[in-house]
Amino acid sequence: MLPDPLISLRNVVKTYGAGATAFQALKGVDLDIVAGDFVAVMGPSGSGKSTTMNILGCLDVPSSGDFKFRGFPIQTLDRDQRALLRRRYLGFVFQGFNLLARTSALENVELPLLYRGDAKTERRKAAMASLDKVGLADWWDHTPAELSGGQQQRVAIARAIVTHPDVLLADEPTGNLDSERSIEIMELLTDLNRTSGITVLMVTHEADMAAFARTIVHFKDGLVERIERKHRQGAEVAA
Template identity: 70%
Template sequence: MSPAEPLIQLRGITKTYGSGTAAFLALKGIDLDIAAGEFVAVMGPSGSGKSTVMNLIGCLDTPTSGEYRFSDVPVHSLNRDQRALLRRRHLGFVFQGFNLLARTSAQENVELPLLYRGLGRAERHAAARAALAEVGLAGWEHHGPAELSGGQQQRVAIARAIVSRPTVLLADEPTGNLDSARGIEIMELLTRLNTEQGITVLMVTHEPEMAAFARRIVRFRDGRVESDQRQAAHAEPPLETGHAPAITPSAQEA
């Protein structure tokens, strides 16, 4: 990928659910570029297409038509195993509901992505402890979700998302289940990950006060991009934006 090319590039993306008279066109020809190191908030009313486009970018779904390129790799042409490999290597996910395993410690929850990668026990332990320390939870490694506040649970979820050092962090309403104070703490954490580590952050939110932490707001309506605006950030931008490593996923590596 040349320096001028975006990390994420969508061209003419459509997504149709159902068929015949029951068909619903969720995305109606989306064009969107996201550069490495950006912090982008995606907003829009229910049914606007914002979650659909996030699922496509996250390789959790495929477009009906159009082109999706990640680091100049044609994701729309990859098979299921190749998309899974790209997802494991380059994408981290944070959800509104935390999605932690209830009877598992914070450290064990964070280790899960590394277990799927086949890393050894000692390496998993060390990486998970380091990730928990990065989100301010050093010393909480052996606490289960029931022993943690909502804000702490979301920090564990973020640690799990970054433990594999993703290129992009996809956050779907990450503060939706938190009060305002805890929500701001999570947004400050995401901002630090973006500015200090260069992780590209793409966040769906309906809360303007949380979107204000992003440096760019893309608004969706009726399956189309309604507006795309840049804004001043809460924190100083990084000296160097994140870069996209070369990827050539193959089914054999999955």
């Protein structure tokens, strides 16, 4: 029996546009995510996986249905309140790294703490600790141009976890990397999930990357098609 979910979606519908041009990206999604899980979200283009991740990341809101985080109804929050929730509880990693080109790895990792208003000494200490977690403490003064793609993604992950988020949302985090670097990033995410207890939600098109997750959610035509949950003795498939 699964514990109470950290995140819960119930009959979530997302419609873009109105009238004859309306498009229903989500058609009634039900999904529970427990704290500490590593979830891979898969599906073809247009299946609803990216829309769902945007809702889970509080970057978008459902047209109807219920979205609860820690039991709290997120649809009751306004834009500023959702932004505050993102800063406190969520971290984001993107396919394109999204690092500032002319600033050091340390300064890039510091950014979320700067926006939060933390003092400079505290920012530097936390950012160095975060870089150390991803194995880049010795590269703190290097700019993105002086780092490999895999190292840039590690800096992006360090930036995402520097605020100690409950949830790390990763959108195709290995999409711009070769196979060897991709495996390194997946091993890092797996280690962070296991040792730090961060809940990881990852969108990916690659089955070999999804295999690192403990739960794989398959989307099709705006709905959850099936869910695979892995156990020590193999994989259990739930509709």
